[in-house]
Amino acid sequence: MKRRIKNVLIVTALLLTTLLQAQSLDTVVTKQLKAGWNLVGFMGQTPEETQEAFAQIMDKVEIIKSFDGFYTPELQSFLNSLDNVLPLDGVMIKVSEDCLLERTIKKSAILYQDTKSQSLADVIAIGNSANGQIKGLTSPTDAQDAVTKEYVDVLKAQITANEQRWLNELDVQAGTKVRDVDGNYYSVIKIRIKRWLDPVSVADSFMYIMGENLRVTRLPNGDPIQYAYSSVDGNEPPSDKSLWWSEIVSNNPKATVYTWYRNDKDNFAIPFGAYYTYEAMLAGYQYPNISFFQHQGICPNGWHVAHRKELEYLENLILSNAYKPQDFIKNELEYWNELYPNETNSTKLSFVGTGYIDYEGNINLFKDVGFLRMCEKLSAFYLGQNNYFGFYNFNQSDYNYTQDYNYIGLPIRCIKDVNENNLTNYEISLELK
Structure with a gap:
């Protein structure tokens, strides 16, 4: 009996020693990357590794997408910041051509899944092999092992979920148009937001904004938005005044209505979009009781109505040396009363001189100023000729506008949902697709 116990102890010691040695050994793993997007794991690597x-493939890398954001090789923000962050479990890498990526990984960090069974002798022998793989392990019975397995299962589920989220983001980045509940499609413009006040953060963020004004006529749940006839020249409103903009908004201060310029959808829906009241934009929500990052309003799922904080990025872009106001507009006489020479919409944001619908249903400043409605009741973002841009307050006395801001009809552009914490202390630049 003593001899048998001694033999068991020797075998156990040998097994533990061998497994510990296997955990301390590094192994080189080579992965074939294909041109385009690749999912690559880095579990068990140090930042230096x-x-x-x-560094071996940076000449072929176009974009790196991690849990934290996008990185581009020219900024070197990804490589230069690795000493400040934990090693990554996985990233999406977009490469320009097929290439090999070699990684040095701890054996203890490699997860295997296979149907092949192995004996105790096989397990011991694997520790001395060049590429040992422990396969076909049964479900753990030890409490700590069970906790570890559960933790790994959770990580796997998180990786799967994040991979799907990455693919959704990459679809937008690649230029896929966003669709509203009516089936209208809108181009998407990507704006890079580079953090500069937080050196620990490694991620650039992006704001995705529609490149066209919203044309939806239904709420996200499918309910129709009431149409209110404007009183401009063109397709005259019906004799029933209860259908007029002025009558509807005067009888109901929180009317959820929209209209088209000259009541002519066919000729003006693109690119001027629809003109919405404040309540129509909210789609029944009562701002500011909810965060604007949760404020979908009449925007497509996963998108929200613009907030001043976000539209300030457009203002900062215009103020930058790289762009002028005319770089943001469709520079054609169909959309503006005055044109800039030799400048035309280089940013693809395609602003047009929408003007706005006032309390009486009249159009104001059409083809002179382009407006965008936002969550703040008394303000809108505007862009016009002769370096005319910024935020406008509709309570200014020069327009003698005393009615509630709810009554004004303004166009809308939706913005893709992001983490609020990713939109502070950033520099802005535009990435054209």
Whole structure:
């Protein structure tokens, strides 16, 4: 009996020693990357090892997408910041051509899944092999092992969920148009938001904004938005005044209505869009009782109505040396009363001189100023000729406008949902697709 116990102890000691040695050994893993997007794991690597791996292929890398955001090689923000962050479990890498990525990974960090069974002798022998793989392990019975397995299962589920989220984001980045509940499609413009006050943060963020004015006529749940006839020249409103803009908004201060310029959808819906009251934009929500990052309003799922904080990025872009106001507009006489020479919509944001619908249903400043409605009741973002841009207060006395801001009809552009914490202390630049 003593001899048998001694033999068991020797075998156990040998097994533990061998497994510990296997955990301490590194192994080189080579992955074939295909041109385009690739999912690559870096579990068990130090920042230095990850940096070394990326350095081999940086001449072929176009974009790196991690849990934290996008990175581009020219900024070097990804490689230079690895010393300040935890090693990554996985990233999406877009490469320009097929290439090999070599990574040095701890054996203890490699997860295997296979149907092949192995004996105790097989397990011991694997520790001495060049590429040992422990396969076909049964479900754990030890409490700590069970907790570890559960933790790994959770990580796997998180990786799967994040991979799907990445793919959704990459679809937008690649230029896929966003669709509203009516089936209208809108181009998407990507604005890079580079953090500069927080050196620890490694991620650039992006704001995605529609490149066209909203044309939806239904709420996200499918309910129709009431149409109110404007009183401009063109397709005259019906004799029933209860259908007129002025009558509807005067009888109901919180009317949820919209209209088209000259009541002519066919000729003016694109690119001027529809003109919405404040309540129509909210789609029944009562701002500011909810965060604007949760404020979908009449925007498509996953998108929300603009907030001043977000539209300030457009203002900062215009103020930058790289752009002028005319770079943001469709520079054609169909959309503006005055044109700029040799300048035409280089940013693809395609602003047009929408003007706005007033309390009486009349159009004001059409083809002179382009407006965008936002969550703040008394303000809108505007862009016009001769370096005319910024935020406008409709309570200004020069327009003698005393009615509630709810009554004004303004166009809308939706913005893709992001994390609010990713939109502070950033520099702005535009990335054209």
